[in-house]
Amino acid sequence: MAKIAALSGFPEWLPAERLVEQHVMDVFREVAELHGFSGIETRAVEPLEQMLRKGEIDKEVYVLRRLHAEDDGGDDSGADASRTLGLHFDLTVPLARYVLEHQNDLSFPFRRFQIQKVWRGERPQDGRFREFYQADLDVIGQDSLPGHVEAEVAIVMAEILSRLPLPQVSIHANTRRLSEGFFRAIGFEDHTAVLRALDKLPKIGAEAVRTLLVDESGASAEQADRALAFASIRTRDASFGDQVRDLGGTGEMVEQGIAELTAVIERVEAAVPGMILADLSIARGLDYYTGTVFESFLEGHESLGSICSGGRYDRLAADNRHTYPGVGLSIGLSRLVSRMLSTGIAVPTRSVPTCVLVSVGEEESRGRSEAVARALRARGIPCEVAPTAAKFGKQIRYADRRGIPFVWFPGADGAADEVKDIRSGEQAPADAGTWEAPAEDRLVRVVAAPSADA
Known part of the structure; x- marks a missing residue:
């Protein structure tokens, strides 16, 4: 092949x-x-x-x-073709x-x-x-x-x-009304050109953006500096508003924008503390969005x-x-x-959904193993039956390779069933109608990976 x-x-x-x-x-x-x-x-x-x-x-x-479609003259004919x-x-x-x-x-x-x-x-x-x-x-x-x-x-x-299970996530917020109002307040006629320039900040840096503002947006050196200072404002509370006013942001549109963004910051902070911040550098999408705009970043993976x-x-x-x-x-x-x-x-926490592997002593008794599996599944415990009636040691190794934490041994000749935690080696009598897996083992969980220095 x-x-x-x-x-x-x-x-x-x-x-x-x-x-x-x-x-x-x-x-x-x-x-x-x-x-x-x-x-x-x-x-x-x-x-x-x-x-x-x-x-x-x-x-x-x-x-x-x-x-x-173009060859067979089939059902593609008509208005929709x-x-x-x-x-x-x-x-x-x-x-x-x-x-x-x-x-x-x-x-x-x-x-x-x-x-x-x-x-x-x-x-x-x-x-x-x-x-x-x-x-x-x-x-x-x-x-x-x-x-x-x-x-x-x-x-x-x-x-x-x-x-x-992620590192710290920060949701950055800005509003179109605030950005547009500020740029108008300091004398820009075309605020979209300013937004396009500021959108390049992460890629080309402040000096290159300053050049774009002067050369392509017609900004004076003072206007360019104010625009960059505006874009550098980041706060986790309403204090961004005073910083905007200190830079010359005045007028009804600016105040409306400050009020809108403040309301968002305060409501999100109250509900999910530590994730939201005002970030006035956000420009992407403000030519499409008409209100608040959000972008979210992963700490350490910027x-x-x-x-x-x-x-x-x-x-x-x-x-x-x-x-x-x-x-x-x-x-x-x-x-x-x-x-x-x-x-x-x-x-x-493991690579497969299975919590329990039900062993098979011999093929003639597979029906007994399948009955145990049905009883466990009926109670929401994920399990599978061993594919072959191999030696128990081989079946345990099969479970270990797949990351299955428990192996079930159906009792023979009236003996009680037993279940083995193959991680600790502990084995105890168990009944499929009442046995319960530890909460952390019952279902697969996705968890933050342990740190290298833990």
């Missing part, structure tokens, strides 16, 4: 790695549902013309067609279509979460894939949406991230960039009757899991 060539950009995790990925998905779903979000799944394809409306993505879209379909590259375009299509059947505000694969034809590199899972959380209103939802969605995401981002947008979708504003946050789930695996941030 010819050697199978790896296909870059399409990750396939080993079983133990998949347990980590599944844990992240489970935590996301559990916390979202605790806050009343409903899970949805949209189709994998959308009309290409709809996807390309977002712009700057045409070179990354995978187009979908049947191999013989000319509609080219593409695999969705994010979950926002499908959400906009979903809301418009089902608006009469949805209750607004619509609270939705979605964990689904997306596809992008970009160059694969560390943490960037062509096929990957994305996890989104959105609240969508019809014609209006209260401002407090911005903090509410951030709180849910903060709870999700705080429950994962090179990964933002692991979770989003904000408020006032026109997710619109028709002749309604507009649909929303607040949403998104995790590049596969990207995050890839970093967790490659750096050993988190590990499963």
Whole structure:
């Protein structure tokens, strides 16, 4: 058989790695549902013309067609035949279509979460894939949406991230109103050009951005210095407001922005302490988002960039009757899991779901072993039956290789069953109807990897 060539950009995790990925998905779903979000799944394809409306993505879209669609004259004829379909590259375009299509059947505000694969034809590199899972959380209103939802969605995401076995996560927040108001207050006419320049700060540094502000945005040296000073403001409380005013930020728009961001910071801090901070350097997305914008970073892994981002947008979708504003946050789930695996941030407590291996003394008594397994599974204890009636020592070694902590020995000729913890060597009588595995062993857990100096 010819050697199978790896296909870059399409990750396939080993079983133990998949347990980590599944844990992240489970935590996301559990916390979202605790806050009343409903899970949805949209189709994998959308009309290409709809996807390309977002712009700057045409070179990354995978187009979908049947191999013989143009040859066999089959059921692709008719009005729909000319509609080219593409695999969705994010979950926002499908959400906009979903809301418009089902608006009469949805209750607004619509609270939705979605964990689904997306596809992008970009160059694969560390943490960037062509096929990957994305996890989104959105609240969508019809014609209006209260401002407090911005903090509410951030709180849910903060709870999700705080429950994962990750280093410290910081959620950085800014508002479009505050940035735009400040830049207008100090004399910039084109605030979007300033935002584009400030967005390059992490990549090219302050001096290069200062040059961009002067050469491309027409800033004076004083304006450039003020813009950079504004972008350097980071606080975990409302004190950012005084710093903005000290730099010359005045006017109604500035004060509204300060009030909006203060409300978000204080509400998130009260709910999930130590994760939120005002960071006025955040510029990415402020040409799209209309309110608060969020980016989240992993301590010690800043090179990964933002692991979770989003904000408020006032026109997710619109028709002749309604507009649909929303607040949403998104995790590049596969990207995050890839970093967790490659750096050993988190590990499963064992590599398989099985808690108990039920041994088989001889093939004629396999039915007895299977009955024990059924009794254990009925009580929620994951187990499997040994594949062969080998010597018990070999069956124990099989369990050890797979990371299964317990081996069950069905009693023969009326003798009591026994269960062995193969880690400690302890063995004791047990009954399949009452025996309970220790809580830490019953199910696989994903935990933070022990530190090297622990």
